[in-house]
Amino acid sequence: MITTNSHTDLVRPGDPRYDEARSSFNLLVDQRPAAVAFPADANEVAIAVAQAHREELRVAPQATGHNQAPLGDMSDTLLLNVSRLQEVRVDPAARSVRVGAGVKWDRVAPRLSAHGLAGLHGSSPDVGIAGYSLGGGMGWLARKHGLQTNAVTAFELVTADGEQLRVDAEHESELFWALRGGGGNFGVVTAIEFGVVEVDELYAGALFFPIERVAEVLHTWNDARGSFPEEFMSWASLLHFPPIPDVPAFARGRSYAVVMAAHLGTAAEGAALLEPLRALGAERDTFASVPPVVLGDLAMDPLDPVPFESTTAMLDTAPAAAIDALLAAAGPASGRGPTVSLLQLRQMGGALAREAPGAGARATLPGDLCMFALGAVIEPSMGEPVNAALADIDAAVAPYRGREYLNFVERPAQARGFFDEATWARLRAVKAAYDPDDRFRGNHHIPASEGAALRRAA
Numbered sequence: 492m493i494t495t496n497s498h499t500d501l502v503r504p505g506d507p508r509y510d511e512a513r514s515s516f517n518l519l520v521d522q523r524p525a526a527v528a529f530p531a532d533a534n535e536v537a538i539a540v541a542q543a544h545r546e547e548l549r550v551a552p553q554a555t556g557h558n559q560a561p562l563g564d565m566s567d568t569l570l571l572n573v574s575r576l577q578e579v580r581v582d583p584a585a586r587s588v589r590v591g592a593g594v595k596w597d598r599v600a601p602r603l604s605a606h607g608l609a610g611l612h613g614s615s616p617d618v619g620i621a622g623y624s625l626g627g628g629m630g631w632l633a634r635k636h637g638l639q640t641n642a643v644t645a646f647e648l649v650t651a652d653g654e655q656l657r658v659d660a661e662h663e664s665e666l667f668w669a670l671r672g673g674g675g676n677f678g679v680v681t682a683i684e685f686g687v688v689e690v691d692e693l694y695a696g697a698l699f700f701p702i703e704r705v706a707e708v709l710h711t712w713n714d715a716r717g718s719f720p721e722e723f724m725s726w727a728s729l730l731h732f733p734p735i736p737d738v739p740a741f742a743r744g745r746s747y748a749v750v751m752a753a754h755l756g757t758a759a760e761g762a763a764l765l766e767p768l769r770a771l772g773a774e775r776d777t778f779a780s781v782p783p784v785v786l787g788d789l790a791m792d793p794l795d796p797v798p799f800e801s802t803t804a805m806l807d808t809a810p811a812a813a814i815d816a817l818l819a820a821a822g823p824a825s826g827r828g829p830t831v832s833l834l835q836l837r838q839m840g841g842a843l844a845r846e847a848p849g850a851g852a853r854a855t856l857p858g859d860l861c862m863f864a865l866g867a868v869i870e871p872s873m874g875e876p877v878n879a880a881l882a883d884i885d886a887a888v889a890p891y892r893g894r895e896y897l898n899f900v901e902r903p904a905q906a907r908g909f910f911d912e913a914t915w916a917r918l919r920a921v922k923a924a925y926d927p928d929d930r931f932r933g934n935h936h937i938p939a940s941e942g943a944a945l946r947r948a949a
């Protein structure tokens with residue numbers, strides 16, 4: 492943790508603390524902001540925003556640095572690191588949680604699990620709740636319970652004017668709508684409140700197959716998933732594990748085709764659904780009835796910073812030809828070995844395709860499959876082959892591609908492509924009402940609409 496003396500103690504280039512202060516989860520991201528602030532509470536956030544105005548700097552909020560790559564040049568920007576905002580309040584009886592904007596899922600998921608509850612977190616407990624929620628938030632329970640962003644009941648944030656607002660369905664309702672999916676474009680969130688779900692029974696785990704069987708495994712999964720109920724969320728992946736101590740001993744340095752799943756139901760139901768995949772004869776089978784906290788470890792995401800490039804696509808359809816094209820780009824037959832460390836396909840549908848009453852800007856996440864791929868770039872010479880492989884993956888999915896999903900896009904992109912026309916226009920109108928001068932830089936930019944700004948109303 493960086494040592495600062497007070498809220499006015501901005502860390503600037505030349506300061507011995509600067510490199511640590513500007514660090515990111517993705518070690519390839521070399522962000523060089525004009526200054527970095529580490530406020531300890533909402534008042535200090537407001538003071539930091541005011542200081543940025545005085546210095547004519549823009550403001551980019553950050554919690555964990557898991558997705559800062561899209562921001563690019565930050566020489567005119569104050570990086571506002573909210574990691575010190577660490578309040579956590581869990582109310583199991585009300586099934587609600589309130590956290591400061593710096594809190595990661597790993598501080599909340601175990602406490603909820605002890606009460607038979609779960610938040611709608613994603614694959615990694617190391618991700619920040621606020622950033623994840625602002626972009627959408629699609630995790631293991633999403634086919635049954637939808638996106639985390641629509642479980643949010645209130646935000647507290649500091650606006651461009653330095654105002655501290657409480658934003659919910661009754662107060663600043665347009666802003667409340669925009670924050671649920673529009674990302675960090677509207678202010679600095681200082682606290683977030685959300686509902687969580689009861690998990691009576693959970694059957695979860697992974698089937699590991701030798702990588703040579705990846706075509707058989709992915710096709711079997713793709714054929715079987717049409718009959719999976721909403722309670723069953725499954726991800727099929729090609730995974731090359733690095734030979735490092737953080738990786739479980741059995742997988743270290745090895746490559747697998749893996750099907751991971753979480754079933755909200757009994758072991759017998761889950762086993763019946765897995766039958767076509769189990770019939771292939773996995774090398775390792777970890778499925779068991781488990782408490783919800785296990786979901787944080789299921790995907791085996793790295794917890795320590797790593798250097799990587801990534802790509803993603805939402806596929807509107809995923810016929811067998813799409814699987815074949817992906818395997819030709821990144822599977823064993825591509826001759827690329829472990830260049831693509833992870834190629835992951837998540838089944839979509841269910842609650843993700845239905846608009847929940849009172850939903851925010853990310854009301855649904857349409858698509859049949861969500862694809863995410865990454866290649867570790869441990870040394871610079873790996874950058875070129877990794878990017879070539881990711882480009883081939885992009886080409887493979889091009890015929891099936893739908894809209895992008897903000898949270899998974901880790902490169903500069905046109906945010907317009909994430910939303911339908913009406914949602915985009917409404918987001919821009921909210922931006923014009925709350926941040927007409929474009930002070931705040933979300934990692935994916937939403938520009939203010941031109942012309943008459945939306946009237947700010949409760």
Ligand SMILES: Cc1cc2nc3c(=O)[nH]c(=O)nc-3n(C[C@H](O)[C@H](O)[C@H](O)COP(=O)(O)OP(=O)(O)OC[C@H]3O[C@@H](n4cnc5c(N)ncnc54)[C@H](O)[C@@H]3O)c2cc1C
Pocket residue numbers: 516552553554555556557558559573592612613614615617618619620621622623625626627628629630674675676678679680681792793898899932933934935
């Ligand atoms: C290993 C890994 C696993 C992941 N798994 C999933 C998954 O399963 N499902 C899923 O949906 N996503 C997943 N993601 C994507 C993740 O949700 C996004 O990267 C998200 O933006 C991370 O938020 P953060 O606060 O941790 O990161 P940061 O880089 O700190 O923030 C990202 C952006 O969020 C906004 N932001 C963050 N904090 C604030 C704030 N206090 N006020 C205003 N804006 C703010 C800013 O625009 C910022 O640029 C994963 C990412 C990684 C690296």
